[in-house]
Amino acid sequence: MITLLWAVATLLLVMSAACLWRADVGPTIQDRILAGNVVGTKTLVVLVLLAVIGGHAFLMDVAIVYGLLNFVITIAATRLIETGRLGGETPS
C-alpha cells in the first residue's frame, strides 16, 4: 500500500513536470497561469500523500494553506489581467 502511494506521488511529480512545458510555451498569459494552477493542485495532492505516508500531520495544514494561496493568487492575477487593477469596483 505504501508502495502504491509512493508510485502515485512520483507519477504526480512527472505530470507536474509535463505541465511546466505548457507553462513555458503557452501562447497566452492565461495558458501559463492555468498551467501554474495545475502544478499547484498536484503539489497539494503530493503534500497530502507525504503526510499520509510519513504520518506527519502538519503537512496537511501546509497543504490547506497552499491550496488557499493558489486560489487567491490565481484569482488576483486573473482580475489584474482583465481590468488592469486589483482593487475597487469592476467597471461595467
Next chain:
Amino acid sequence: MSGLVLVQQIASVALIVVGVVFLLGGTVGLIRLPDLYCRAHAVGKCDSAGAGSLLLGLMLHGGLAVDDLRILVLVLLILLSSPTTAHALARAAHNTRPASGLPGREGQR
C-alpha cells in the same frame, strides 16, 4: 483482516487509481488541446474530479481519524476553487479578446 477492513482497502485503492487516471487525463488535455478554452475545459473538470477522488481515497486509507477532517476541507476547497479558476481564466481571455488572440462568439474559426 476482517471483511470491513478489506472493503475499506479496496475502496481506497479504487478511488486512488480513479483519481490518478483523471489527473492524467487533465494533464494530457492541458498539453494536447488546441486553445485556451479547450484547455480550461479539460483542466477545470479533470483536476477537481481527480484530486477530489484521490484525496477521498487517502481519507479512507488510514481509517477514520481527526486528520480526515482536514482532508475533507481540502476536498471542498478543491471542488470550489478549481472550476472557479478555470471560469475566471476563460472569462479574462474572452474579455481581453483582441489582445489575447482568441476567437469570440462571432469569430468562430
